[in-house]
Amino acid sequence: MVSEIDLDDSETESHVSTGTFVSSPTNSKSLKKMIAAFDYNPNADSSNRTHNNELSFHSGDIIYIHGNIRDDGFYSGELANGKKGLVSSNYLKEISEENEKKVS
Numbered sequence: 001m002v003s004e005i006d007l008d009d010s011e012t013e014s015h016v017s018t019g020t021f022v023s024s025p026t027n028s029k030s031l032k033k034m035i036a037a038f039d040y041n042p043n044a045d046s047s048n049r050t051h052n053n054e055l056s057f058h059s060g061d062i063i064y065i066h067g068n069i070r071d072d073g074f075y076s077g078e079l080a081n082g083k084k085g086l087v088s089s090n091y092l093k094e095i096s097e098e099n100e101k102k103v104s
Contacts, residue, residue, distance in 0.1 A: 032065040034077075034092040046088075055085030062095075063087055 042054035055077055057063060066076040069089055077087035 031078075033095050034063050034065055034075075035095050036061040036063060036091055037093045038091050040088065040091045053086050055079065055083060055087050057087070057091075063092060065092075 036057045036059050039058050040054075041056050042048075042051040043056075046054055048054070054074075055063070057079060062080055063075075063077040064080075065087070066078065069075055070086075073089045074086040075089060075092070076084075078084045
């Protein structure tokens with residue numbers, strides 16, 4: 001039997017840092033789907049001293065969000081190819097139902 005588990009923010013953060021998630025994009029009904037509004041390369045764009053856990057992505061990429069936004073403005077996210085990491089909320093747009101049909 002399979003059941004869905006809700007994670008709190010600290011547990012989600014732990015999963016991001018270890019690279020282990022309970023959910024994946026293949027089970028996207030339990031995830032929030034957002035679209036990248038801009039390209040993001042942590043090596044060039046991050047203001048954080050340590051940006052090893054941040055996800056690199058391109059404008060238009062679909063990012064599956066795990067959990068809620070953190071106090072620092074980042075989400076735990078995952079690309080369709082399985083790459084996982086922290087994603088700055090400033091670079092994302094929510095996908096409306098109308099846009100969802102265009103993206104799918």
